[in-house]
Amino acid sequence: xxxxxxVRNLLLHQHRNITTSTxxxxxxxxxxxxxxxxxxxxxxxxxxxxxxxxxxxxWINHHCQEGKVSIFNLHNDNITKRSFSFSSKNLxxxxxxxxxxxxxxxxxxxxxxxxxxxxxxxxSFIMQNRINHPDQTFQxxxxxxxxxxxxxxxxxxxxxxxxxxxxxxxSSIGMKSYILMKKVELLLLKGVNQxxxxxxxxxxxxxxxxxxxxFRYLYPTGSKVDDTLLLFSIYEAQLSNxxxxxxxxxxxxxxxxxxxxxxxxxxxxxxxxxxxxxxxCNYAESLSSAYEITKNAYTNAKQITDMDTLKNNxxxxxxxxxxxxxxxxxxxxxxxxxxxxxxxxxxxxxxxxATTELNAKFDTVNREAILDILEECVNAEPENIYLHYLxxxxxxxxxxxxxxxxxxxxxxxxxxxxxxxxxxxxxxxxMPMLPYPNISKNQFSEVESKQQVERINxxxxxxxxxxxxxxxxxxxxxxDSVEASQMHGNNGLYYSSQTELYSRHPNIPILYMNQxxxxxxxxxxxxxxxxxxxxxxxxxxxxxxxxxxxxFFGATNCMVDLGLADQxxxxxxxxxxxYKQDPRVFLQKLLCKAVLLKSKDELTPLLGxxxxxxxxxxxxxxxxxxxxxxxxxxxxxxxxxxxxxVETPNLDIK
Numbered sequence: 001x002x003x004x005x006x007v008r009n010l011l012l013h014q015h016r017n018i019t020t021s022t023x024x025x026x027x028x029x030x031x032x033x034x035x036x037x038x039x040x041x042x043x044x045x046x047x048x049x050x051x052x053x054x055x056x057x058x059w060i061n062h063h064c065q066e067g068k069v070s071i072f073n074l075h076n077d078n079i080t081k082r083s084f085s086f087s088s089k090n091l092x093x094x095x096x097x098x099x100x101x102x103x104x105x106x107x108x109x110x111x112x113x114x115x116x117x118x119x120x121x122x123x124s125f126i127m128q129n130r131i132n133h134p135d136q137t138f139q140x141x142x143x144x145x146x147x148x149x150x151x152x153x154x155x156x157x158x159x160x161x162x163x164x165x166x167x168x169x170x171s172s173i174g175m176k177s178y179i180l181m182k183k184v185e186l187l188l189l190k191g192v193n194q195x196x197x198x199x200x201x202x203x204x205x206x207x208x209x210x211x212x213x214x215f216r217y218l219y220p221t222g223s224k225v226d227d228t229l230l231l232f233s234i235y236e237a238q239l240s241n242x243x244x245x246x247x248x249x250x251x252x253x254x255x256x257x258x259x260x261x262x263x264x265x266x267x268x269x270x271x272x273x274x275x276x277x278x279x280x281c282n283y284a285e286s287l288s289s290a291y292e293i294t295k296n297a298y299t300n301a302k303q304i305t306d307m308d309t310l311k312n313n314x315x316x317x318x319x320x321x322x323x324x325x326x327x328x329x330x331x332x333x334x335x336x337x338x339x340x341x342x343x344x345x346x347x348x349x350x351x352x353x354a355t356t357e358l359n360a361k362f363d364t365v366n367r368e369a370i371l372d373i374l375e376e377c378v379n380a381e382p383e384n385i386y387l388h389y390l391x392x393x394x395x396x397x398x399x400x401x402x403x404x405x406x407x408x409x410x411x412x413x414x415x416x417x418x419x420x421x422x423x424x425x426x427x428x429x430x431m432p433m434l435p436y437p438n439i440s441k442n443q444f445s446e447v448e449s450k451q452q453v454e455r456i457n458x459x460x461x462x463x464x465x466x467x468x469x470x471x472x473x474x475x476x477x478x479x480d481s482v483e484a485s486q487m488h489g490n491n492g493l494y495y496s497s498q499t500e501l502y503s504r505h506p507n508i509p510i511l512y513m514n515q516x517x518x519x520x521x522x523x524x525x526x527x528x529x530x531x532x533x534x535x536x537x538x539x540x541x542x543x544x545x546x547x548x549x550x551x552f553f554g555a556t557n558c559m560v561d562l563g564l565a566d567q568x569x570x571x572x573x574x575x576x577x578x579y580k581q582d583p584r585v586f587l588q589k590l591l592c593k594a595v596l597l598k599s600k601d602e603l604t605p606l607l608g609x610x611x612x613x614x615x616x617x618x619x620x621x622x623x624x625x626x627x628x629x630x631x632x633x634x635x636x637x638x639x640x641x642x643x644x645x646v647e648t649p650n651l652d653i654k
Contacts, residue, residue, distance in 0.1 A: 011370050034042030077212070091329050099312040100171050107543040108168075111179045113159045117152050119180060123187070137435055138191070139198040142530035147188050148205060154181035159246075166249050172314040173320035182257040185242040189261060190337040193460065195437055197229055202234055211237040217544070218506045220444060220537035222585050226441035230505045234460050239265045245290070251315060253288040253514060256298065259345060260334050262287050268462060270393065281360035284353045291329055291349050298326040314569050337432055338459060355390045358398060363625065366396050378420070386423040388463060392424075393419035396471050399625070404633035414475035421468040428457040428464075436502065443500065445512055447519075447527045447532040453494060455502045463505050465498040466514075473514040508545045509535045516554050525558040532558070540579065550580050556588040563593040583617050587638070595644035603642060610639050 013039065089355070100108065122143070127296040129138065149595050157177050159168050168174040191197060212225055219229065244259030245253050266284055302320035304310070310320040332345045354373045357365055381387055399413030437454070458465050472492030481486040496515050500507055501653040512534040519528035535551035539546045552575060569592040570587070579585045590613065593606055614635065620628035 002300070013500050018026060019072050021168055041558050050204050051632050060528045061324065098167050100167055100174075105171065105173060105311070108157070108171070108177065108198060111153075112180070114178055115153060115177060116151065118153070122146060122150065126187075134432070135435065137198075137437070138196040139193075139201065139437075144191070144197040144201045145206075147184065147191065150184050151181070151188065155603070157181075166413055167312065169248050169251050169253060170312055170314055172311045172320035175314045176475040178253065179255050179257070179321065180253045180453050182242070182261075185238070186257040186261055189235075189238045189242045189264075190229075192238050194434055195231075195460075198437070199231065199439060203230070206230070206234055215506070217441065217539060217541065218507060218508050221539055223442060223444075226442045226506075228441040231439065231504055232461060232506055235504075236268065239268055250410055252290065252293050254294045256294065256345070257330060259287070259291055259294060259349070260337075260490050262290075263352060264337065265343070266356065267390075270352070270355055270390070277356070277360040284349075284356040288349055288353045291346060292444065295328070295346070297330050298322065298331045299328055315421050339385070339428070341367045341383065341385075341431070343386070344385055347377050347384070348386060350388050353391045358394050362397065362401075370394060371398065383427055385427050385459070385464070388420040388424040388427075389462075389467065391468060392420040392471065395420070396467070396474065400474065401629070403474070403478060406622075406630045408480070411475060411478035411480065414478060418468065418475065421464055421471065424464050424527065425456065425468070426458075426645040428510045433457050441501075442507060444507060444537060445500075445515065445531055447515065447530045447534075453497045453501065456498060458498060458503065460504040463503040465495040466503065466505060466511065469493075469496040469499065469514045469518070470510060473517035473521075476518060479521075485521045486523070492518035493522070507545050509538045509551070513554070516551060520554060520558055525562050528558045529555050530611065538603070549579050549584050552579070553588060556591070560591060560595050565592040568592050570595065583613075583620070584628065586613065587631055589632055590635070591638050591641075594638050597642055599605065606642055607639075610642075 003184065012215060029064075125143065126138070127142075129136070134180075137476060154177070158174075158181050179263050192202070205212070215229060215236070216290070219225075239261060243258055243265040245262075247253075247259050266280065266287065269280055296317040297315075301322050302325065303319050304317065310317050314320045330333055333340070333342050334345055337582050351374055354370050354377075356365060358370045369393070371394060374387070374394055377383070378387045378391050395413050395417040399410040399417070402410035402413065433455075469492045471485075472488045472495065472596050476485045476488035476492060479488055492514055496518065498509060499505065512531045516531035516535070518530045519531055532555035534549040535544075535548055538548060540548050556572070559565070569589065572589045572592065576582075576585050576589065590606070590609060593609075597603060597606065617628060617631055
């Protein structure tokens, strides 16, 4: 590629209007109307199965009245609905007694029996098909429509989240219905994750305004919404719905199923996404407390002879709605929604809580103590890929603070993180590869040297490869030899390609930033500039500010290495203004000046600029320590370069 073209790609972008993306700024769990309609299949393998196996002929063949409660916005003319004698809407409008009437109880029991029977038929159908056809999905089987119908029926029965009426949730049969709803929602989450359903099926029922919009910032402005972003958004929305727990007058409504979903909800956001770190940390704290309360209720449920005394005061004894006592092992172990491997709920929550605390309170928390907790979690469950990920994520966060002060120690941390992430991928490699239906995915980079790699087993929506590429990129900058730096760079490019080509995670700025760093470490400066320039396509806003500035920093370093410092200097003031006087951009102006020094006469005024710049960034020690450390480290390097440049004009700066 010609040098002039590189300059054009990086430095001649016109300053464009920046549109702030409409992203959810809260980690709060709010149900959204993510499904707009369901068009029942005329004939399907599922309906044929039900007609053979259901003793009742009333399989979802009635129409419900207008105005029934439906969190998923399924109340439209296209869905076959069932009329229930009991309605949560009528319950909310009834008298203020704290107990169900005899009629309400009888009607609710009838509802529950229908819902429970339907759920059993669905799960039986799934199990039979998974046994007979383990590699096949349920696309076109009608299963998707039937699960959503069941959710709609559950929402006709279970009161809305904003209800203040407690008698439903105090009744044993009400709690049975609520727990069943959470089971159905978790089942749908598993189906979306494992892609049991086609995108065509999902799109028939999907409301993009409620779920895609919060994630548009993941793509450059004006980019087309591809299938990957659509599926990613559906999965996130169903995570929110599955993890959601109504707050009803201090009654604990967490269930084992909602706790499981909440774990993945937090895990999904830890890797970077909408939400405030402090709020996410607070949510993880609440999750930990809810786990203890819920586990206590499940494991201390005691069978008594006179259950009638508890039918309207169910929370005195969870046996009234669980119909059993759980052992600690039964409560804690569950099947992963993606890999089907066994996971310990308490251990997972402990690791999540530690990781969110490390990120939210990074400057005040005892980091080593947090890492010790995470190491204990990994040792207790060494085959849990999520724990390896969380430990590696936290070790990497710690290493990044050491990168400019204790480089060798930072490198050791990166190598530890790499070993855990590769261990997680090794565990996944022993599992069957789930089908990956062919869906569209936007590719924003035009790097010609992009690796074409064969897909490996990885997490779909929170890819291990994405974090591993990031760690390799970081390690390539702290490696103790050129050979090690190049090796890390090549490995980072491999895992970056895995994410870019195959992951159900959208291709986001950090992906291309990682590529730029890795290409740079391999001495492939032109490819690095192209990768960095790709990052510049993204909005310079709250979400992408640091990554865009760092990409500019990396790109100018590459251009200096290519001997283009003079052309960088000509255009850099545009970027100083564009990036709001960010000190990292001004730092590159000093770099270009240092590289272009030709005499001691030019050094004196430049040293004055160094001094002035140092004074201007002092406040960053308090307001943004990470940027301060970054700038201080590189400023010292540039100052040394300037002095060396004067003494040795022909110095090779690469």
